[in-house]
Amino acid sequence: MPANSVLKRFEEAVLTILGASMTLVMIANVIMRYIFASSIIWAEEYVRITFVWAMFLAITTGFLRNEHIGFTNIMNRKRTTSLVREILYGAALMVVGGITAYFGNIYNGYVGEVSLAGTNLPTAVLLLPGIIAGVVWFLMGLIKAGLAVRGLLTGKE
Numbered sequence: 001m002p003a004n005s006v007l008k009r010f011e012e013a014v015l016t017i018l019g020a021s022m023t024l025v026m027i028a029n030v031i032m033r034y035i036f037a038s039s040i041i042w043a044e045e046y047v048r049i050t051f052v053w054a055m056f057l058a059i060t061t062g063f064l065r066n067e068h069i070g071f072t073n074i075m076n077r078k079r080t081t082s083l084v085r086e087i088l089y090g091a092a093l094m095v096v097g098g099i100t101a102y103f104g105n106i107y108n109g110y111v112g113e114v115s116l117a118g119t120n121l122p123t124a125v126l127l128l129p130g131i132i133a134g135v136v137w138f139l140m141g142l143i144k145a146g147l148a149v150r151g152l153l154t155g156k157e
Helices: 003-035 043-064 079-111 124-154
Strands: none
Touching: 003 043, 043 124, 079 124
């Protein structure tokens, strides 16, 4: 089974579980709030945390599949244009990933240990997916740009 297929199935499964759990928790919270006049204290934080993790997963797998709208629409007919697009794509991933990881890590150092009000989890649970994704994006960009530069220099794709 190709790695892309496994990745797609994994992403779909994880995002389905996260989406369904967010929906169920929010429905339960609405029922509790409006029928029983008592909220689930941690529900909104759970949904926020789950949403953040789900979005960084979805964005990263979009990059892995080359489905970034800003770059997939650039002219792709000639080999050189395609390789230049890949270099720009890789450079953009490196810049965005580097900034996200670097400044996310600094910010996490300031507030990462502060407890969230509803769950008492550290604020880092909201910051870590961005830091992890930033590192992954940087590495993906480095690999993507490196392969494209090699393709331009050697004449191979």
